[in-house]
Amino acid sequence: MKDKINISLIYPPFSTPTSVPFGLACLKGFLEKKDAGVKVSVFDFNLALYERFINAGKDCLPCYFCRKLNLSCFCKGIGADELNSLARGRKYFRNKSNFSDKQIYERHLRYFYSFFIEKIRKCCNRILKELLEFNPENILLKNFFQEEISRVKSRNPQLIGISLHNLVAGTFSFYPFALAKALKHYCRAPIIMGGASFSYVNPEDFLRVFDFIDYIIKGPGAESLYILAKNLNNGKIKEIPNLAYRKSGKILINESLKSGVKEFSCPDFSEFELKKYYNPQLVLPVMFSRGCSWGACVFCKYYGDHKGKPVFKRPDEFAEELGLLQKKYKACHFYIVDNCIPPDKLFKLARAILSKGLKINYIVYARPAKFSLKILKLLSRSGCKSIHWGVESASNRILKLMNKGTNIEEVERVLKNSSKSGIRNLIYMIFDFPLQKKEDYLKNLEFIQRLRDQVSFIGLHFFRLEKDTIMSGNPFKYNIRVGSKEKLFSLSGKRVNSSIYNISPLEEIVDPKNYQAEKLLFLAYVKKFSFPGYFEEHMFFTEKRKGHEVSKDKIN
Numbered sequence: 242m243k244d245k246i247n248i249s250l251i252y253p254p255f256s257t258p259t260s261v262p263f264g265l266a267c268l269k270g271f272l273e274k275k276d277a278g279v280k281v282s283v284f285d286f287n288l289a290l291y292e293r294f295i296n297a298g299k300d301c302l303p304c305y306f307c308r309k310l311n312l313s314c315f316c317k318g319i320g321a322d323e324l325n326s327l328a329r330g331r332k333y334f335r336n337k338s339n340f341s342d343k344q345i346y347e348r349h350l351r352y353f354y355s356f357f358i359e360k361i362r363k364c365c366n367r368i369l370k371e372l373l374e375f376n377p378e379n380i381l382l383k384n385f386f387q388e389e390i391s392r393v394k395s396r397n398p399q400l401i402g403i404s405l406h407n408l409v410a411g412t413f414s415f416y417p418f419a420l421a422k423a424l425k426h427y428c429r430a431p432i433i434m435g436g437a438s439f440s441y442v443n444p445e446d447f448l449r450v451f452d453f454i455d456y457i458i459k460g461p462g463a464e465s466l467y468i469l470a471k472n473l474n475n476g477k478i479k480e481i482p483n484l485a486y487r488k489s490g491k492i493l494i495n496e497s498l499k500s501g502v503k504e505f506s507c508p509d510f511s512e513f514e515l516k517k518y519y520n521p522q523l524v525l526p527v528m529f530s531r532g533c534s535w536g537a538c539v540f541c542k543y544y545g546d547h548k549g550k551p552v553f554k555r556p557d558e559f560a561e562e563l564g565l566l567q568k569k570y571k572a573c574h575f576y577i578v579d580n581c582i583p584p585d586k587l588f589k590l591a592r593a594i595l596s597k598g599l600k601i602n603y604i605v606y607a608r609p610a611k612f613s614l615k616i617l618k619l620l621s622r623s624g625c626k627s628i629h630w631g632v633e634s635a636s637n638r639i640l641k642l643m644n645k646g647t648n649i650e651e652v653e654r655v656l657k658n659s660s661k662s663g664i665r666n667l668i669y670m671i672f673d674f675p676l677q678k679k680e681d682y683l684k685n686l687e688f689i690q691r692l693r694d695q696v697s698f699i700g701l702h703f704f705r706l707e708k709d710t711i712m713s714g715n716p717f718k719y720n721i722r723v724g725s726k727e728k729l730f731s732l733s734g735k736r737v738n739s740s741i742y743n744i745s746p747l748e749e750i751v752d753p754k755n756y757q758a759e760k761l762l763f764l765a766y767v768k769k770f771s772f773p774g775y776f777e778e779h780m781f782f783t784e785k786r787k788g789h790e791v792s793k794d795k796i797n
């Protein structure tokens with residue numbers, strides 16, 4: 242019998258320990274279904290890193306490496322008390338049936354955030370940046386990744402894939418690259434990188450800086466990964482769609498392939514240690530569609546290739562998939578990760594869920610337009626617990642500039658009906674959208690004040706100009722002067738940029754000092770609603786929270 246092709250796929254830090262890696266589960270489901278001759282092993286090294294540090298005891302790894310490399314250490318030595326508190330937090334997140342005590346919950350959450358994001362991530366980044374400059378045989382590099390190397394090596398992979406999900410300045414991590422360097426050396430297999438992030442940055446930059454990366458997939462990856470795995474030994478790679486690679490000293494990128502429904506077959510979570518995620522009950526990520534049926538907001542590019550033409554699974558098939566996942570993994574909570582699902586599709590999905598008699602809970606993202614009370618009531622009956630709405634602004638002038646296709650009167654109606662139907666509203670808003678004036682901040686503030694009983698949480702985003710958006714193609718219209726792109730990182734004197742532009746106003750239409758107070762008030766008010774942010778899956782287990790009063794005289 243012919244040997245199977247072994248592929249190892251890795252989800253690296255730093256992400257939250259509540260999210261099961263969806264992309265890897267989809268790739269495993271797709272590749273193994275397509276070809277019985279392919280065996281995919283998946284590794285969540287993000288979760289493993291949390292576990293490793295919480296269980297580290299006194300031999301705290303980052304401090305050891307900081308000392309060896311003569312680096313000043315952000316965590317300044319981790320004491321037994323600190324590790325005990327983290328272990329208590331982990332137990333609380335895993336075992337508490339709901340997080341009704343806001344103070345206790347937030348104390349644990351803050352602790353995790355400050356420990357992992359403000360200390361550990363910074364320390365690891367410094368350490369791994371240094372280690373990246375060393376020879377792969379360097380004992381410190383080998384020691385840092387000892388566990389990872391031995392786990393991947395035990396699967397004897399012919400191809401190692403690393404999924405990148407955080408290629409933005411501020412949260413950038415050297416971990417996946419240092420790991421790739423170590424694995425390439427110790428496992429003797431080619432390294433391929435992919436993930437949603439590579440749709441936005443230039444893969445050429447990464448192949449130029451990191452000579453141990455062999456391939457990068459730009460865009461949808463399942464089909465490309467499959468063809469590559471099948472052709473690894475015959476060098477036929479010039480027709481593999483979306484693939485970036487080196488040839489005769491040049492970096493080439495093959496033509497792209499739009500992803501279709503066949504690319505997102507049912508995810509396979511069977512290899513993940515599902516009980517270890519930091520949620521009281523299992524929450525599984527799932528996907529109903531790719532793209533966005535609106536696809537016209539001027540600041541957005543997350544609809545990818547499917548601008549205005551998303552690809553959907555059939556509602557009855559997707560409901561069937563939810564039922565299978567529920568049965569197989571005993572999961573009742575599903576996080577539907579699609580960018581934005583229109584009301585007609587959600588209505589059909591809700592009907593399919595109900596007709597199959599599924600008892601599940603789910604969360605979705607949507608645009609607050611054309612959702613009637615009838616649709617929202619049906620969604621609620623089918624298990625929809627929360628909708629994440631792209632509200633962005635409460636000013637019709639700004640919504641028009643954004644080309645959001647909504648108006649605030651309708652948004653308000655939708656949110657009220659959603660709340661009336663028993664669905665919790667999480668709204669996203671954009672702070673500092675260009676051309677925003679004092680009256681727009683006041684409208685935002687008055688809006689959330691008015692809807693404080695209908696809105697449970699607010700996710701506030703600071704405006705960033707991304708490449709390949711309608712706005713970046715016509716910045717003058719938005720009073721924006723576009724500068725260079727933000728630096729993502731630099732290594733050995735080589736710089737790699739992110740997909741975000743540095744911007745400044747073309748001309749100061751309004752003096753920002755005149756509305757500083759309104760901006761700060763808006764920020765302070767939003768902060769009171771700003772949960773969960775860090776551990777989004779916990780939305781299922783939190784109580785409905787009411788807003789906080791802001792006295793009218795502060796607004797006027």
Ligand code: SF4
Nearest residue numbers: 533536537538541580
């Ligand atoms: S912001 Fe949301 S609704 Fe607008 S185009 Fe992007 S995904 Fe679609």
